[in-house]
Amino acid sequence: xxxxxxxxxxxxxxxxxxxxxxxxxxxxxxxxxxxxxxxxxxxxxxxxxxxxxxxxxxxxxxxxxxxxxxxxxxxxxxxxxxxxxxxxxxxxxxxxxxxxxxxxxxxxxxxxxxxxxxxxxxxxxxxxxxxxxxxxxxxxxxxxxxxxxxxxxxxxxxxxxxxxxxxxxxxxxxxxxxxxxxxxxxxxxxxxxxxxxxxxxxxxxxxxxxxxxxxxxxxxxxxxxxxxxxxxxxxxxxxxxxxxxxxxxxxxxxxxxxxxxxxxxxxxxxxxxxxxxxxxxxxxxxxxxxxxxxxxxxxxxxxxxxxxxxxxxxxxxxxxxxxxxxxxxxxxxxxxxxxxxxxxxxxxxxxxxxxxxxxxxxxxxxxxxxxxxxxxxxxxxxxxxxxxxxxxxxxxxxxxxxxxxxxxxxxxxxxxxxxxxxxxxxxxxxxxxxxxxxxxxxxxxxxxxxxxxxxxxxxxxxxxxxxxxxxxxxxxxx
Ligand SMILES: Nc1ncnc2c1ncn2[C@@H]1O[C@H](COP(=O)(O)OP(=O)(O)OP(=O)(O)O)[C@@H](O)[C@H]1O
Numbered sequence: 001x002x003x004x005x006x007x008x009x010x011x012x013x014x015x016x017x018x019x020x021x022x023x024x025x026x027x028x029x030x031x032x033x034x035x036x037x038x039x040x041x042x043x044x045x046x047x048x049x050x051x052x053x054x055x056x057x058x059x060x061x062x063x064x065x066x067x068x069x070x071x072x073x074x075x076x077x078x079x080x081x082x083x084x085x086x087x088x089x090x091x092x093x094x095x096x097x098x099x100x101x102x103x104x105x106x107x108x109x110x111x112x113x114x115x116x117x118x119x120x121x122x123x124x125x126x127x128x129x130x131x132x133x134x135x136x137x138x139x140x141x142x143x144x145x146x147x148x149x150x151x152x153x154x155x156x157x158x159x160x161x162x163x164x165x166x167x168x169x170x171x172x173x174x175x176x177x178x179x180x181x182x183x184x185x186x187x188x189x190x191x192x193x194x195x196x197x198x199x200x201x202x203x204x205x206x207x208x209x210x211x212x213x214x215x216x217x218x219x220x221x222x223x224x225x226x227x228x229x230x231x232x233x234x235x236x237x238x239x240x241x242x243x244x245x246x247x248x249x250x251x252x253x254x255x256x257x258x259x260x261x262x263x264x265x266x267x268x269x270x271x272x273x274x275x276x277x278x279x280x281x282x283x284x285x286x287x288x289x290x291x292x293x294x295x296x297x298x299x300x301x302x303x304x305x306x307x308x309x310x311x312x313x314x315x316x317x318x319x320x321x322x323x324x325x326x327x328x329x330x331x332x333x334x335x336x337x338x339x340x341x342x343x344x345x346x347x348x349x350x351x352x353x354x355x356x357x358x359x360x361x362x363x364x365x366x367x368x369x370x371x372x373x374x375x376x377x378x379x380x381x382x383x384x385x386x387x388x389x390x391x392x393x394x395x396x397x398x399x400x401x402x403x404x405x406x407x408x409x410x411x412x413x414x415x416x417x418x419x420x421x422x423x424x425x426x427x428x429x430x431x432x433x434x435x436x437x438x439x440x441x442x443x444x445x446x447x448x449x450x451x452x453x454x455x456x457x458x459x460x461x462x463x464x465x466x467x468x469x470x471x472x473x474x475x476x477x478x
Contacts, residue, residue: 014282015282015284016282016284016287018294018295018297019077019282019297022297022299023065023296023297023298024300025057025078025080025299026057028057028058028064029057030055030056030057030060031054031055031060031063032053032054033047033053033054033055036060036063037068038096039067039096040095040131040132042099042131042132043092043095043132046127046128047128050127050128052088055085055088056085056088057084058078058084058086058089059089061089062076062078062089062093062274062298063092063093065296065298066093066097067093067097071093071097072097073294074294075272075273075274075275075290075292075294075295075296076273076274076295076298077275077276077280077287077297078090078274078276078277078298078299079276079277079278079279079280079297079300080276080278080299081278081300084300086208088124089276090110090208091121091128094108094179094204094206095125095128095129095131095134095179096132097203097204098132098134098179098203099132099133099134101134104135104174104176104178105174105178105198105201106175106179106198106202107203108178108179108202108206109179109199109202109204109206109225110125110179110182110206110208111183111184111187111205111206111213111225112181112208112209112213113184113209113212113213113216113218114183115141115142115183117209118138118181118183119138121181121208125179129178129179134178135176135178135179136178137176137181138151138181138182139152139182139187139189139190140181140186141183141185141189145189145194148186148190149190152175152190152197153174153175153176153197154173173196173197175198175201184218184219184221187221188219188221188224191224191228198228199225199229200228200229200231202228202229202271203271203272204272204273204274205225205226205229205271205273205274206273207222207275207276208276208277209276209277210277210280210281211277211280211281214287222289223289226291229271270293272293273290273291273292273293275292280299313412314412314414314415315412316330316414316415316417324355325422325426325429326422327341328359328425329417329421329422330415330417331362331364332425335363346371349368349369349370349372350368350372353366353367353368354436355432355433355436356432358431358432358436358439359429
């Protein structure tokens with residue numbers, strides 16, 4: 001009965017009508033840049049320069065809905081797996097659409113839930129924007145608010161040929177960027193406190209990782225952004241609880257004073273929204289918050305991950321207690337290649353990083369990358385990597401299989417490391433653990449990141465040869 005119910009749920013069609021009438025992204029083929037209609041030659045040149053010679057299916061599908069006749073008539077909801085190229089899918093049409101703008105003001109806002117994601121997205125925009133004379137800003141709290149403001153807002157010297165209205169013109173500040181990539185918290189800081197920061201000219205709003213952003217209110221950033229963006233063309237928008245527009249007195253903008261040439265008297269373009277996710281919610285109440293206009297749903301179906309075609313994946317199965325040894329052997333066999341090792345928690349990352357650094361003769365340069373490091377250090381670690389290795393806890397075999405299923409990649413051959421090689425690491429491993437223990441005991445790990453877990457490391461060490469006590473066995477299940 002339960003099984004039947006589960007099957008029924010799996011097959012259930014979306015309750016939202018426009019979701020039933022979806023565009024299937026997988027029906028789009030990759031498209032060579034040279035065959036892509038309407039692409040600005042300057043963008044094409046820079047895409048080639050970046051080594052992009054064709055667009056991925058999701059990028060082609062979005063391009064067809066956003067460029068050319070009937071462009072941006074509908075808001076887009078894009079459901080496409082991680083790694084499928086969603087960033088360029090929205091960045092390229094926005095850059096192309098803004099490439100003809102004459103006056104700089106904030107016209108596109110991309111919101112992401114985390115600083116790291118926002119930094120990556122900003123880099124994609126920044127690689128292409130200069131080709132068409134556009135500037136991109138970042139509001140994520142990476143630098144001080146003062147630095148950020150100086151990047152985003154500039155005091156203009158008033159150009160003689162700008163057509164002013166008859167009203168007093170108190171504005172001294174103008175946007176220094178055409179496109180802003182932001183996290184919700186810092187965005188709200190600028191909305192509430194940064195003089196001259198305005199969303200009044202906003203034409204494009206991208207909500208990336210939509211599910212995550214809709215799950216949390218993040219200071220009501222979404223109703224606030226919509227209200228502010230709509231307010232410039234007097235679109236009625238119901239005031240959400242807790243959003244008091246009177247607090248945005250600073251947001252009188254140059255548009256409302258009739259400064260921007262060509263805008264006066266012409267209807268304000270609709271605020272176009274693109275919302276993206278690898279697992280887009282089908283919950284009508286959640287999606288309603290986005291106030292989508294005739295939404296068009298582009299989807300690849302339920303698949304959550306997409307692995308690059310060139311990526312080869314292998315699995316190594318070993319007893320939990322032997323994982324560090326297998327990892328060492330693997331690192332040795334991959335010597336010279338760059339790797340990322342994922343672990344299941346920040347603490348595990350720090351433990352493993354510290355442990356690996358106690359191995360003599362490993363001849364591998366190791367960097368730690370987790371939220372324990374500050375942003376600048378994390379950024380330096382980018383680009384170090386080619387390989388992905390997954391190293392995580394015991395329930396993993398099942399989860400790994402599920403993950404491969406989600407990625408449509410169920411055939412994952414075994415990777416074998418000679419057992420002699422693993423054995424040969426035993427003495428080195430025991431010595432490293434000893435050194436680690438001494439280091440913790442002598443208080444060298446000043447931040448205390450290891451203290452709580454050190455006995456767990458000892459257990460794993462003991463697991464390689466010694467008998468375990470009850471506590472150890474319980475902890476090893478973790
Ligand atoms: N047209 C293209 N040609 C070659 N590489 C591309 C192209 N588009 C994107 N890529 C690369 O593919 C990778 C995945 O792209 P991207 O990060 O945009 O995917 P995504 O769907 O946004 O993933 P996520 O959900 O993790 O954000 C990136 O390394 C990007 O540089």
